[in-house]
Amino acid sequence: MSLLDRIQARRADGPPTADAPEAAETAENARAPKKDLVATFRELRGADASARLPRGKEAQPKVNKHQELKNRLHKQILEELQQATVEELLPKLDAMAIEIIKDDETFRGSIDRKKVVDELANDLTGYGPINPLLLDPDVSEVMVNGPEQVYVERNGKLELTGVAFRDNEHVMSVVERIVAPIGRRIDESSPMVDARLPDGSRVNVIIPPLALNGPTITIRKFSQDPFTMEDLVGFGTLSAEMASFLDACVKARLNIFVSGGTGSGKTTTLNVLSACIPSDERIVTIEDAAELKLWQEHVVSLESRPPNIEGKGAITIRDLVRNSLRMRPERIVIGEVRGGEALDMLQAMNTGHDGSLATGHSNSPRDMLSRLETMVLMAGIELPVKAIREQIAGAIDLIIQQSRLKDGSRKITHITEVQGMEGDTIVLQDIFVYEQQGMDASGRMIGKLTPTGVRPKFYERLETSGIYIPPTVFIDREEWGA
Known part of the structure; x- marks a missing residue:
């Protein structure tokens, strides 16, 4: 008999009669004081534990x-x-x-x-028990969920390790070793912090009372040798045609925005794109926690600062974007746009600072535009939505959408041109897309990175910059039987 049948049968029988012994017993139990369930559980557990001990012996603490x-x-x-x-x-x-x-x-x-x-x-x-994990080249992320649970990401998959700390104090000693050298602090009054390791790896820490499991550390590792465009092609993140196209777009000083979810590889892609900037240009990078590694010599790296113990002295990304405009930048690279700095970024892109790069969180190119509208409104300046959209359409030339797929692989799923405005709508056109075709027996995603056959409107701008891309780059060779 199914659960539903049993419930319906019980309802059909109706409540037990008052003279039934079961009813009398139930009523008596209801009048009796209820026993604490936790105490009962502990009592049973204690009884069970003592029953397993040999007679005449007591449990000895394990040394x-x-x-x-x-x-x-x-x-x-x-x-x-x-x-x-x-x-x-x-x-x-x-x-x-x-x-x-x-x-x-x-x-x-x-x-x-x-x-x-x-x-x-x-x-x-070092960094205590997690030091070997940070030295392991196959580990891309380390996650400490309190003293007794440490996970890593290896080859795109999460794995529980056998690593453990002694207690919360042991974890906190490692946290202090991470945040102290860069002048950050963490305590009950300021229980969250973003930091970085000397090698550029990004660190986020949150401690009790906000983290109920104990001090929680998340470390996003970065390669000692920054990835190149060839590396991303080898990983399958993008195709060779996409790589040559993006290299040309950076050199032609297009404003590019990298969009994607958490852990999708946006910062890695931003770093690779930044490497395409010519070495004779002045670059200003702006980040919450400095992690970009540029090979060029003329690079000025700026990092935001949290408030002090009195809640004063904070320097935000927006403050740094404004200040960077007075530093004669030829390129502005913003690690991540989260709030009102979006307005300053768009204004910079619209006032002669071509070739700027930035990242933001979103699930698709169209969603990224909506988020940028929201972030501009966070600047506290009342602007009509149409005016904001005109700013976005005039500032951004290209959106690169990156995703982390179910099998842990990271793909550039869209390279989308921002073509301008039609009425109140920003017009987008996909240049390259990732077509997902299924999954193989081992759980790996099957798909291909293909051009849409559409040549971007800024193609002539590439040519006038002295950059030639064969038109065949925008054609799906398999579709045409090439």
């Missing part, structure tokens, strides 16, 4: 020899710091561990000495 050796090594390091620095003592850690194990028989045969030494070295000079 963690691994942690005990680590603590003793740490204590010895602290005692010797008066005579030497941590860097001088690190090579001696293994010898210290051997001496402790030799003097205490309880450690023999039950300790992985190398593991203990490596962990202590990471605690003293």
Whole structure:
């Protein structure tokens, strides 16, 4: 009998009669004080636990020899710091561990000495238990969800690791090591912070009382060697034709906006596009946490600043965009547009600062335009919607839409031209698209990156800039049997 049938049968029988023994018992239970469910659970769990113990024995606390050796090594390091620095003592850690194990028989045969030494070295000079993950080239993101749960992204997929911290204080010691060198702070009055590692990896930290699981760290790693356009073609993020087209658009000083969701690879694409800028131009980059790595020599990097402990002294992205206009930039590169700075960015693009690049969060090129309208309104200036759209249509030449697919791969799904206004509507035209065709047996997405057959309106602008792109780039060769 199904659940629905049982419910209907119970309803058909009606409530039990008052003289039934079950009803009397139920009424008696209702009058009795209800027992705390948590107390009952604990009582049952305790009874069950004691039942599993052998008679005549009590549960003994488990001694963690691994942690005990680590603590003793740490204590010895602290005692010797008066005579030497941590860097001088690190090579001696293994010898210290051997001496402790030799003097205490309880450690023999039950300790992985190398593991203990490596962990202590990471605690003293690195980022604790997650240090090996940050050094692993296959790991692209590290996520610490409190002291007992650490995930990584490897090859586009999330994996739970066996890494763990001792407690919240252990996590916080790593957090302090990350934020202190760049002058950021995090405490109960300011429980969220964006930071970066020395290699440019982006870090976000949120701590209790906002994070209920404990201090939470999210680290977006970046390659030591910045990716190139050839790398993205090799990854399948875009095709060779798309790469040559985008390279030409950057060199021709088109204003380009990279749109996409969280983790879709927008910043990586922005960095690759920035590498196409000629080396003799002055570039000003503006970011919340500096992570762009440009190879050109004439680069000025600006980074926003959060408020101090008194809530004053904040320098926003919008402040930096305004100031950058006084710095004689030939290119302005904005890491991410989130709010009122969108208005200043559009005005800069419309007043002679061609070749600017920026990113923003959105699910499609059309959605990106709607978000830009909203962000302009966040600037606090009352403008008619049509005026805002005219600003957008006049400023942005190209939108690159990037997505992270279900199999973890990252694709540029649209390269879309902003052609102008028709009435009250901004006209968009796709130049290249990603056509998703299905999924193979291993769960990988099947699709192809193809041109739409439409040549952009700014094609002549490319030619006048001395850049020639064969018209065949905009033709689907498979469709024409080439």
